[in-house]
Amino acid sequence: MALLGIPSLSLFSTRNRLLLAGAAGVVGLMAYARWRQEQNRFSLAGKVVLITGGSRGLGLVLARMLAAKGARLAICARTAEALDEARQELEMLGAPVLTLSVDLTDTQQVDTMLRQIVDHYGRLDVLINNAGTIQVGPQEALDIEDYEKAMKTNFWAALYTMLGTIPYFQAQGGGRIVNITSIGGKVAVPHLLPYTASKFALVGLSEGMHTELRKHNIQVTTVVPGLMRTGSTGHITVKGDHAAEYRWFKVSASSALLSVKAETAAANIIDALEYGRPEAIVSMSTRMATVLKAVAPGLMTGLLNIAERFLPDNVPGGEVARQGSESESLLSRILGKRSETAALQNNE
Numbered sequence: 001m002a003l004l005g006i007p008s009l010s011l012f013s014t015r016n017r018l019l020l021a022g023a024a025g026v027v028g029l030m031a032y033a034r035w036r037q038e039q040n041r042f043s044l045a046g047k048v049v050l051i052t053g054g055s056r057g058l059g060l061v062l063a064r065m066l067a068a069k070g071a072r073l074a075i076c077a078r079t080a081e082a083l084d085e086a087r088q089e090l091e092m093l094g095a096p097v098l099t100l101s102v103d104l105t106d107t108q109q110v111d112t113m114l115r116q117i118v119d120h121y122g123r124l125d126v127l128i129n130n131a132g133t134i135q136v137g138p139q140e141a142l143d144i145e146d147y148e149k150a151m152k153t154n155f156w157a158a159l160y161t162m163l164g165t166i167p168y169f170q171a172q173g174g175g176r177i178v179n180i181t182s183i184g185g186k187v188a189v190p191h192l193l194p195y196t197a198s199k200f201a202l203v204g205l206s207e208g209m210h211t212e213l214r215k216h217n218i219q220v221t222t223v224v225p226g227l228m229r230t231g232s233t234g235h236i237t238v239k240g241d242h243a244a245e246y247r248w249f250k251v252s253a254s255s256a257l258l259s260v261k262a263e264t265a266a267a268n269i270i271d272a273l274e275y276g277r278p279e280a281i282v283s284m285s286t287r288m289a290t291v292l293k294a295v296a297p298g299l300m301t302g303l304l305n306i307a308e309r310f311l312p313d314n315v316p317g318g319e320v321a322r323q324g325s326e327s328e329s330l331l332s333r334i335l336g337k338r339s340e341t342a343a344l345q346n347n348e
Contacts, residue, residue: 042276045071047125049126050075056086058232059130110164124165124168127177128178147197151194151201155198182226183224185201187289206221221273223272228261229253229259235325235348236249238322246327254338
């Protein structure tokens, strides 16, 4: 019986038993869910994986990790020399590698590439759309060709490879597609408008493909990374005040606060591929930005307006395009050391 309002020991014990039973049930359900997830995990051993833009940067880092998992690789890029360097490294890791020099904005070249892969390996299991291009500069310095180039490489090329791959996947009973988009496909980043517009398009395409292809046992994952330390900053296109534009971009891409290691991003991407997740948001800062845009779009717009005020103004001659490596300054070289290191590591 209770004394002075204190529950009896028997009642207290009964409550404890109920709480313990409930906790055990929750733990059991979590363990079962994890077990089921592991049972459905997509094994990459022996799978044929095509990585576009696989000769350097994030594509090469992904290829290394996939090689370690026993995948058979096909990597494509425009430059034969870079492909050959990547092939030699990957073969030293023990991976079968097929390299293909391809312009992904040409549908005929894409179709030929896919036939070559299937003829060589007998099948194709995974497509990773990684190839892309970035133009940095104020909108006053940009022209229609900048937008067309971004759309051709970041959107149309991905669509061409998907449309070419889907019939092979349907014929063999399924497959997996990973589309590497960007935070720029969720939040309109100033001074990256062609890139942002093309990545918004790719996010919509990828999410729509995920819905429509499930009935064919084709899993589509939309990857949303932020800035990554891949070492690729030297290959971007710069307009406007070239040195100043390149400096803010390279320093941001080198920052431990604003960017993640290419290896961290690649591990997250492969994890999403293996578990068939519909979306993978890489890095905490990217997740925070997407959540803020969703729940407080006005606040996000205000923050972007503030950020834009600190970005460089256009200058005479700003409409001339230069590569990032041609826009280097002493300050960007000093402050962008992490990108320099990544470039050496990732065939950039």
